[in-house]
Amino acid sequence: MxxxxxxxxxxxxxxxxxxxxxxxxxxxxxxxxxxxxxxxxxxxxxxxxxxxxxxxxxxxxxxxxxxASEWAFHRDTIYGILNAARLQASLLRFWTDLERAINVPNAVDNVRSVTEQWRNTARDIFKGVIAQPLIHPFKGLLESLSPPAEAEMLRSIYSDASGNLNKVIRLWLETLERALESVGSTLSGRDIGRWKEVYEGWKKAYEETVGKLLKTPQVGPVRVPTEIFLHTMDSAIRYLAAMNDFYLMLQARWLEAMEEVAEQMPQIYEQGKGAETFRKFYELVIQTAERHYNEMFRSASFKEMLSLVSDTMLDFTKDRQELLDWVMKNLTLPTRKEVDELQKEVFGLKKRIKELAGKK
Amino acid sequence: MEEKSETTTMMGLAARLYEKFKKSIDVLSRASKIDVGTTPADVVHRMDKATLLHYHPTVKETAPVPILVIYALVNRYYMLDLQPDRSMIKNLLNAGFDVYLLDWGYPERGDRFLTLEDYIMGYMDESVDFIRNQSGTNSITLFGICQGGTFCIIYSALYPEKVKNLVTVVSPFDTDTDEGLLNVWSKSMNVDKLVDIMGNVSGDFLNFAFLLLNPFRLMFHKYVDFLENLEDENFVTNFVRMERWIFDSPDQAGEAFRKFIKEIYQQNLLAKNRFYLGGKHVDLNKIKMPVLNVFAEFDHLVPPSSSRPFTEAIPSKDKQMLSFNTGHIGIFVGSRSQKEVCPKIAEWLKPRSQIAPRESEKKR
Missing domain, CATH: 1.10.287 (Helix Hairpins)
Structure with a gap:
């Protein structure tokens, strides 16, 4: 076989x-x-x-x-196991290639070419295995953008206008994705500045074009919902852009850590061959990544990034709630604001009853 | 030949990994009905979603001073009773104590207005009074875990007459430290915006922050470790119990979270003795009862530099610190902890709880 x-x-x-x-x-x-x-x-x-x-x-x-429902209890665990197994399998495949390269004639050239492949492997591992759990809590909201359920509801009202706007926004986001992807495929952890440059350029262009369009004051009978809709689109794009930034920051550090792993690989290989060295290699990957991420998490730039992601996430959530409230109002259903007010009143009354009962 | 055997070895490793991965599903299917928090208890009092549990004593005569265990709002209390042979609750019962525990429940959207006052001056105070009435004692032992320990410190300063002894375990106190990442991150958190928009703070979101503290160990390596130990039934059941606990994260009531993060984590008002609750000064100088401050040397969530200063900040003349070479979770569930942590706490508490000698001890 x-x-x-x-x-x-x-x-x-x-x-x-x-x-x-x-x-x-x-x-x-x-x-x-x-x-x-x-x-x-x-x-x-x-x-x-x-x-x-x-x-x-x-x-x-x-x-x-x-x-299946009876597995809901183990869902997160199984997800973790699958991801961990994938990580191990990817590393194992790379390590096997390295061993093969060493055990054939012209080993030096082969090993050099395999270690160069390490960068691609590291990038693939990040994309396919590492990134998902790291951005998991933010993902739920992002998924709702594709396509936004609210946009679907509003499409019936705005029909073509909404559809076209959606197309423009999608096109815009795809441009960013493509630009970042092409940079991402060549960058290594040490040239963080390059993706920042692309990202900043994209943001500037956005503010001057589509961003400006989304902030244009609206007139006419549908002024209010249109403005809410446009604001939501704007905050969604900003949130998505912040998420891209966050993703790239995590990726850059991972690649930097994996460069360090590449430097230490020969020492590990010299210690022996086969399964035992693979275990050492795996440990090295985990420990190096953990140390790099711990350093990054303490940095001022990561704190800034965390603030940017959470701020844009909250802005988007707020705009989205307003949009939903407008839809609910038009469907003559109680809005979130109304339910909030009711709950606050009930909460206050319950407290008052408790106080009065205590005084008896 | 050599190349072939090496390849076989690597292939063998790959095949084993794949087999283990498949087997893990079968193993987990057998472990899907595990129980947690099995030590028998009665619900003796209800307050909205909060319930007061009273554990069945395991000795004939319990200590006259009952213990009320206060767990954190984050995650669930059954960490203290994860399984029969790793249970701080059971250890306390077996050491002869009368144990109560306040279960905060799961806050829902309508509970986002719950304040720290409601939790500490409401549910906690009501529970303490209930226990005092039921046991006929003027004061009880407060036993606080993590954030629950911080609540106990606040309560003891507000109602010192009701607290006979105070035990805090891995509890945040002085938050002006950069040792723990949570301390670092919480400083830049816009908590007002978070609570205003979200209402309650998602437990899953907080959980993610905890996992991010050691992402590769907690999100990847522990599962590799699980695959490596599939044959070990004890390991598997312990692992599944722990996984269940980790991902059982109640949402945080928005208003209580706002005050806790802003005033305790960001402004460090409690440690500065400038914290107010319900218009009352939480004066640390009133903590004169016996105090035991327990912490873990390798705690990545609440570093010792956050817990340790509490002992110095209070005037109590009967105060002691206990430090263990373990982590935030290991202090409760580690096998060594069962033999060390609880016995030492019990040893400290016994003379301060006026334990009546047991029958077996009388005969000696």
Whole structure:
């Protein structure tokens, strides 16, 4: 068996299971039933099962089980296990390549080319494994932007206007994403300034173009909801931009840490071969990353970044609430503000009753 | 040949990893019905969502001075009773104490107006009075954990006549320290904006901040460790219990959170003896009862530099510090802690709780 294919299979197995977590348990169950029927078909026809079919079936079943309601209790744990396993599998694949490169003729050249691959591996690991749990708490809000549920509701009112605006905003965000991606694919941890430059340029351009458009005072009978809508779009973009900034800051430090790992790799390799050195390599990755992140978390720039992310998140949340309130009002349903006021009054009354009961 | 055997070794490692990953699902399916907080207790008093628990004594005669355990608002109290052989509650019961615990419950959106006054001068005071009435004692022992310890310090300064002994465990006090990342981050937090917009502060969000303190250990490595120990049933059940506790994070009532972060974490008013609650000065000079201040040397959430100064800040003549070589969580659940932490606390408390000699001791 080709070991590389085998490891790739393992990686894709993890990826498949990871992908399944996101879906609802109901749709997962539906899917597994379909898969079981499909997979069982050759068996029923007397053609027999292929081992690969079984493996694929297992991955699907695994994803379904994780997402199923009785597994809700273990959901975060399983997510952690999957992610940790993916990290280990990615490192393992790299380490295997390194070992192979050393054990063939012209080893020096091979090792050099493999260690150069380390930077790409480190970048892929960040993107596929590290980033998700680190930005997890912010992700929920971001997902609601794509497309914003409120925008969908308002689309019926604004029809084409809203659709076009959405398109403009999406285009704008895609530009940022593309620019950052192209910078991200070449940067290493030590040239943080480069992505900052791109990001700052994007922000400036935004303020002068789309940002200005979104702040334009509105007139006419739909002035109020239009302004709320535009404000929400503006705060959403600012929030997303801050999140990109945050993501890149985490990525840059990770890459910097992994550069350090690359420097220490030869010493580890000299200590022996096989599984034992891999464990040392894994420990080195974890410890170096932890130390770098701890240093970064204490820095003034990280505190600034945390403030920027939480401020823009709260601005977006506030605008979004206003937008929802406007929608609720038009549907003649109680708004959040009204419920808040009621709850405050009930809370005060309950306290008063308690005080009066105590005086008796 | 050599290359082949090495490849086999690496492939073997990969295959083992994959097998373990698959097996972990089976192992977890068997561990899905684990129990936590199993030490028997009765709910003896209810206050809105808060409940007062009274644990069943495990000895014939308990100490006349009951203990009220006050846990933090963050996470759940059953950390103290995670499993029968790792239970601070059970250890206290077995040491002959009469133990009560105040469970704060899970605040909902309507509870965001709850203030620190409601928690400390309301629920806590009502619980203390209830226990005093039920036990017939004038004063009781307050036993505060983490933020609950800070609450106990405040309470003891406000109502010293009701507190016979005060025990604080890994409790934040002096927040002018850069040792813990939480201290560093909370300083730049715009708590007014957070509470005004969100109402309650999401427990998951706070939990994320705790995980971020050691991201690679807590978000990745501990799961690798779990895969490595799949065969060890004890390890698995302990791990699952701990995971359950970690991700059981109640939201924080907005107004209480606002005051706690602004005045205690950002302005450090409690340690400066300038903290007021419900219009009353929380005067540390009134803490003259016996005090035991317990902390962990490797605490990454509440560093010793935050807990230690409390002992110096109070005039009590009967005060002691106990420090253990463990972390914020390890102090409650570590196997060594079961043999060291609780016995030492009990040893300190016994003579101050007028424990009647047990039957077995009388015979000697």
């Amino acid at each position: 080709d070991h590389k294919n085998f490891l790739d299979d393992i990686l894709s197995g993890f990826t498949g299971a990871m992908g399944n977590i996101g879906a609802s348990w109901f749709s997962q169950w539906k899917r597994i039933i379909e898969e079981v029927v499909e997979a069982a078909e050759p068996l029923l026809k007397g053609e027999g099962f292929k081992p690969d079919d079984l493996k694929r079936l297992y991955e699907t079943a695994l994803g379904s089980l994780i997402a």
